[in-house]
Structures are given as structure tokens and as C-alpha cells.
Amino acid sequence: MQPSVAPADPDAFDALLRARYSCRGFQTRPVERTVIERILEIAQRTPSWCNSQPWQVHVTSGAATERFRARLLADARAAMEAPEPDYPFPREYRGVYQDRRRECGFQLYESVGVRRGDREASARQGLENFRLFGAPHALIVTTEEALGVYGVLDCGAWVNNFMLAARSLGIASIAQAALARRPALVREFFGLAPDRQVVCGISFGYEDAAHPANGFRTSRAALSEVAHWLDA
Ligand SMILES: Cc1cc2nc3c(=O)[nH]c(=O)nc-3n(C[C@H](O)[C@H](O)[C@H](O)COP(=O)(O)O)c2cc1C
Numbered sequence: 001m002q003p004s005v006a007p008a009d010p011d012a013f014d015a016l017l018r019a020r021y022s023c024r025g026f027q028t029r030p031v032e033r034t035v036i037e038r039i040l041e042i043a044q045r046t047p048s049w050c051n052s053q054p055w056q057v058h059v060t061s062g063a064a065t066e067r068f069r070a071r072l073l074a075d076a077r078a079a080m081e082a083p084e085p086d087y088p089f090p091r092e093y094r095g096v097y098q099d100r101r102r103e104c105g106f107q108l109y110e111s112v113g114v115r116r117g118d119r120e121a122s123a124r125q126g127l128e129n130f131r132l133f134g135a136p137h138a139l140i141v142t143t144e145e146a147l148g149v150y151g152v153l154d155c156g157a158w159v160n161n162f163m164l165a166a167r168s169l170g171i172a173s174i175a176q177a178a179l180a181r182r183p184a185l186v187r188e189f190f191g192l193a194p195d196r197q198v199v200c201g202i203s204f205g206y207e208d209a210a211h212p213a214n215g216f217r218t219s220r221a222a223l224s225e226v227a228h229w230l231d232a
Pocket of ligand 1: 020104174175176177179200217218
């Protein structure tokens with residue numbers, strides 16, 4: 001028998017998407033394992049090419065998070081100049097992409113009090129990535145190498161569903177490409193098989209609502225900038 005379909009509620013869905021934001025300041029309080037499992041169960045409904053479900057996730061809690069945080073911080077302090085991601089980071093941000101990147105960067109810096117041109121302060125804020133923004137949990141998303149770019153795409157869809165499911169349960173999160181910059185470290189830390197490729201990480205937990213880094217919300221382009229209609 002088919003499960004019954006819940007009544008469509010686009011406003012609730014819209015509200016959930018609007019309530020989610022990238023959290024960059026967390027409480028230390030851990031998330032109950034049952035809540036994390038519920039989020040993961042919901043995210044399992046993500047569609048994927050041929051239903052391949054390429055995502056594998058490694059989730060840290062407690063002492064494992066602390067060990068991961070310490071490893072990341074030590075590595076970032078020693079080798080900031082050498083990202084070697086499994087999938088290349090953007091080569092260049094041009095035009096409107098550069099504008100949007102700048103806008104959200106300035107919003108973050110303004111919130112946390114980093115003045116324009118203060119490289120030391122912006123580097124310090126950048127390091128927060130490797131402190132996992134103080135989160136009690138991190139996870140790493142990997143795909144199988146042979147599935148190529150569509151495997152990565154499926155993982156991206158999973159990441160978004162994870163973050164929305166988390167928000168629906170009162171859990172804040174942030175996707176972090178920064179955690180994919182040194183896959184060798186991640187591979188060793190989590191004991192990943194050689195064919196697993198690191199897509200990105202997610203830090204998550206209860207938000208610290210008073211943290212200045214959580215004090216802004218990003219904009220989105222108008223539909224007219226992204227939708228192109230062909231009617232005849
Ligand atoms: C795949 C992905 C990777 C990201 N990596 C980082 C990261 O490494 N560090 C960071 O501070 N934010 C990261 N972000 C967060 C984006 O900057 C953020 O989603 C964007 O500015 C929109 O803001 P919002 O999430 O608050 O709506 C990432 C987001 C995505 C989707």
C-alpha cells in the first residue's frame with residue numbers, strides 16, 4: 001500500500017527554508033543521538049542518479065569532535081597555503097558571482113567586527129572553520145570516485161536535505177567546503193577507503209543565537225536574474 005501523502009503546505013516549506021541559515025556559533029551542548037538519527041533518516045529520502053545514494057557520512061560526537069577539531073586547527077595553522085581538495089574549488093568568481101561572494105563576506109565581517117583590509121582578523125575568522133565554529137558535532141560527506149560529478153551532485157542534494165531536516169528539529173548547521181581542503185587528513189582521521197572522495201563537511205548543533213556571526217542573513221537574487229522563460 002502507498003503511504004498517504006501529507007497535505008501540501010508550500011508556506012511551511014518556504015518558512016523552513018527561510019529559517020535555515022549558516023550557523024557560525026554553536027552552543028557546546030551535544031545533540032541527542034536519537035535526534036541526529038532522525039535527521040539522517042529524513043535525509044535518506046534524497047533522490048539520486050539511478051537511486052545510487054552515493055553519500056556516506058562519518059559523524060563525530062564528544063571526544064571524537066574534539067580530536068577532529070584539534071587535528072584540523074593544527075593542520076590549518078601549519079599549512080594554510082596548500083588546499084588539495086578531491087574536487088577542485090572554484091577557479092574564479094566573476095561578475096555577479098564575485099559580487100554575491102563579496103556581499104556575504106562583508107556581512108560576516110561586519111557582524112563579527114572585522115574591518116576591511118584587516119588580514120589578520122579575517123584569517124582569524126577563517127580559522128573558525130577549523131574550530132568547527134564551536135560545534136559539538138561534525139560530519140564528513142563522501143562519494144564514490146567512479147560516480148563522478150553526478151555523485152557529487154547527489155551528495156549536494158543530501159547536504160541540503162540534512163540541513164533542512166536539522167532545522168525542522170531545531171538543530172543549526174553549516175556546510176563547509178573548508179573541511180574538504182585537505183582530504184588526506186580526513187581520509188586518515190576517519191579511515192576512509194581509497195575510492196571515497198571527500199565532498200564537504202557539515203558542523204551542527206544548537207545555535208548560539210547571541211553569537212555575532214549569527215547576526216546576519218544572506219540575500220537571494222530576484223527570479224528575473226535566474227529564470228529564463230521560453231513560451232513559444
Ligand atoms: C557546499 C557548501 C559549502 C560551504 N562551505 C562553507 C565554508 O567552508 N565556510 C563557511 O563559512 N561557509 C560555507 N558555506 C556557507 C555559505 O557561505 C552559505 O550557504 C551562503 O553564504 C548562503 O548563506 P546561508 O547559508 O546563511 O543562507 C558553504 C555552503 C555550501 C552550500
